[in-house]
Amino acid sequence: MNDESKTPKIKMAGKGVEVFYGAKQAINGIDLEVYERQVTALIGPSGCGKSTYLRCLNRMNDTIDICKVKGLLTLDGEDIYDPNIDVVELRARVGMVFQKPNPFPKSIYENITYGPRIHGLAKSKADLDVIVEKSLRGAGLWEEVKDRLLEPGTGLSGGQQQRLCIARAIAVQPEVILMDEPCSALDPIATAIVEELIGELREQYTIVIVTHSMQQAARVSQRTAMFHLGDLVEVDDTETIFTNPSEKRTQDYITGRFG
């Protein structure tokens, strides 16, 4: 093993991150690093700020009027809240998959091609065809939909729709994929398929996932960050968090004593 394989690169970092909704503080000054090509899980009881923190990473909180973000957040060392940052481009580099599958009310094909079109990633229909096949294969959906690409995305099953949303996210060649409880609306079989997919995606992408399921965090992530009441309680290798956490609050949460 060379040094590089031992020390993963920091892909995204937060330093002193505070988030306010009006006068109410939801994140109390968090430092958190996300390593490249790893899955980082954000866990903690309801309302502790997991989704709020996740949304800081691609400035999704900008869409909420009363929300103010302070502190430093970087992507490859670059301040993503710098006024010169193009937010549309940032959200292509840091894509997002939501809790409820939300395909556009358009065909499977158009769901995938919308992003690449607006980002100018394709010059021709042939280019788009390649992107569609590659993205659907990447999301493990190609075999199931290749004969019905012009049918509405909303006609797919819930699990297929979520994989379509993952395909849509990867179609614009992101570097980071944020997932906010991506399996909470899925049945156990669809959940297992998406979890397996997350394992494959991390070979190419950096992933940050919010999950309420301890088992899911343990299965899919390499690092786990425990949140409580707007604080980062601790962050460590997933195995350490689940077998030997440093903090009592983490121990209590993972053993079901609160939350």
Ligand SMILES: Nc1ncnc2c1ncn2[C@@H]1O[C@H](COP(=O)(O)OP(=O)(O)OP(=O)(O)O)[C@@H](O)[C@H]1O
């Ligand atoms: N749009 C909003 N307007 C006002 N307050 C908000 C908004 N979104 C979140 N909050 C508040 O911020 C705090 C953190 O919420 P957040 O959704 O980030 O927590 P969470 O850990 O993701 O919760 P859950 O697990 O229930 O999804 C909560 O007190 C919540 O009520």
